[in-house]
Amino acid sequence: MSDRMLVATRKGLISFARKNGGWSLARTDFAGVPVTAALHDRRDGALYAVLKHGHFGSKLHRSDDGGRTWTELPAPAFAADAAGAPALFQVWTLETGGADEKGTLWAGALPAGLFRSDDRGESWHQVSALWNVPEREKWFGGGYDDAGIHSISPDPRDPKRVVVAISCGGVWDTRDAGASWSLQGEGLVAAYMPPELAGQKETQDPHRVVRCVEAPDVMWMQHHCGIFRSSDAGVTWTQLKPSGDDFGFAVAAHPRQAGTAWFVPAVKDEMRLPRDGALAVTRTLDGGKTWQTFRQGLPQQDAYDLIYRHALDVDETGVRLAMGSTTGGLWASDDAGESWRLINAHLPPIYAVRLY
Amino acid sequence: MAQLHFTSWLREVVPDGPLQADGGTVGDALGAVFRERPHVRGYVVDEQGRLRKHVCIFADGRRLPQQAALGHAIGKDSTLYVMQALSGG
Numbered sequence: 548m549s550d551r552m553l554v555a556t557r558k559g560l561i562s563f564a565r566k567n568g569g570w571s572l573a574r575t576d577f578a579g580v581p582v583t584a585a586l587h588d589r590r591d592g593a594l595y596a597v598l599k600h601g602h603f604g605s606k607l608h609r610s611d612d613g614g615r616t617w618t619e620l621p622a623p624a625f626a627a628d629a630a631g632a633p634a635l636f637q638v639w640t641l642e643t644g645g646a647d648e649k650g651t652l653w654a655g656a657l658p659a660g661l662f663r664s665d666d667r668g669e670s671w672h673q674v675s676a677l678w679n680v681p682e683r684e685k686w687f688g689g690g691y692d693d694a695g696i697h698s699i700s701p702d703p704r705d706p707k708r709v710v711v712a713i714s715c716g717g718v719w720d721t722r723d724a725g726a727s728w729s730l731q732g733e734g735l736v737a738a739y740m741p742p743e744l745a746g747q748k749e750t751q752d753p754h755r756v757v758r759c760v761e762a763p764d765v766m767w768m769q770h771h772c773g774i775f776r777s778s779d780a781g782v783t784w785t786q787l788k789p790s791g792d793d794f795g796f797a798v799a800a801h802p803r804q805a806g807t808a809w810f811v812p813a814v815k816d817e818m819r820l821p822r823d824g825a826l827a828v829t830r831t832l833d834g835g836k837t838w839q840t841f842r843q844g845l846p847q848q849d850a851y852d853l854i855y856r857h858a859l860d861v862d863e864t865g866v867r868l869a870m871g872s873t874t875g876g877l878w879a880s881d882d883a884g885e886s887w888r889l890i891n892a893h894l895p896p897i898y899a900v901r902l903y
Numbered sequence: 904m905a906q907l908h909f910t911s912w913l914r915e916v917v918p919d920g921p922l923q924a925d926g927g928t929v930g931d932a933l934g935a936v937f938r939e940r941p942h943v944r945g946y947v948v949d950e951q952g953r954l955r956k957h958v959c960i961f962a963d964g965r966r967l968p969q970q971a972a973l974g975h976a977i978g979k980d981s982t983l984y985v986m987q988a989l990s991g992g
Contacts, residue, residue: 604946
């Protein structure tokens with residue numbers, strides 16, 4: 548099981564480690580600076596953190612010694628000839644390439660630029676083919692001024708096949724490492740659009756898309772307007788109907804069991820709060836036919852905790868999970884989400900949690 | 904040469920000043936600093952060369968309008984301050 552955890556917060560990168568049967572704060576890096584994405588690269592052990600200085604832009608840092616020292620690297624940057632000449636606002640997600648693509652990283656940004664590095668973040672280039680799709684003119688911001696890329700999922704069988712999800716710009720896939728892109732998402736429904744445009748693929752708002760590692764055609768989505776599952780790597784989607792709220796941001800997919808995923812429901816979009824002030828995690832074991840709701844160890848009164856899209860994670864066993872909230876609560880589970888233990892109730896707002 | 908002071912918030916990337924630079928405009932003077940210290944560029948301007956939204960520049964005691972700051976003409980004895988705008992939080 549993973550015994551370390553990166554927690555990207557509004558006030559720095561806070562690392563936790565297992566100690567005496569529980570989680571302890573191990574170190575704090577970049578104190579005071581918002582950290583919008585963090586990554587552990589299991590291929591070489593490197594740690595990455597992306598900072599968003601309020602005044603001075605987004606900066607990428609890498610550590611090759613477990614966080615003791617950090618080196619600033621060039622941040623992803625929009626090409627000077629990119630249409631509209633945008634500037635990077637935020638790196639929203641950072642992911643590794645395939646297991647055999649050592650050194651390859653992907654970064655998704657606000658505005659919705661996709662960037663790739665093949666040298667451990669020493670240099671980046673924008674994947675212009677996605678920026679130049681004609682449908683981009685219909686994309687729009689979801690919670691931000693501009694559309695953004697928050698989910699990047701290379702297929703573990705063939706890392707040239709990558710699925711990307713955009714708020715609000717739908718689900719896109721490439722089969723040639725980014726040279727060409729196809730708009731996917733048949734079956735998604737957007738209630739925030741006029742009825743005749745509810746099924747328009749390029750204006751869907753997938754809040755988060757994740758994949759089952761050992762059944763890579765199975766993908767799960769927490770969408771602005773519900774929960775969806777795909778069994779063909781994101782081409783078509785089926786809406787699932789949990790018994791309670793189906794709004795939220797986060798989803799975690801079991802690494803081996805194709806029918807298992809976790810969500811953290813909230814009252815839908817005009818509220819974005821836990822139902823009745825009680826935080827819960829839901830899980831399905833059968834592909835969304837039936838659902839279980841777990842509350843043990845989570846606040847059940849007066850809770851305003853919202854779990855952002857990157858702030859719920861499951862480790863490679865599918866047994867240990869961790870999640871962090873907008874109000875600075877951090878919890879972990881060692882029984883596949885059925886019960887939770889509070890690690891810290893007083894952290895800064897949490898953007899992302901990564902077990903490793 | 905113009906004197907350039909950078910906010911203490913940037914002390915990790917640019918030393919306590921003032922730095923001296925030649926240039927007929929704020930942008931020219933900053934460009935001279937960036938040539939000497941390439942790492943500073945990305946903290947002051949974005950990848951398209953525009954002054955970052957929440958960086959403000961004072962020239963000879965006057966805060967410069969954001970859009971016009973880089974093109975603002977300066978003299979040989981001008982004093983510039985590159986500061987964090989409180990709009991950035």
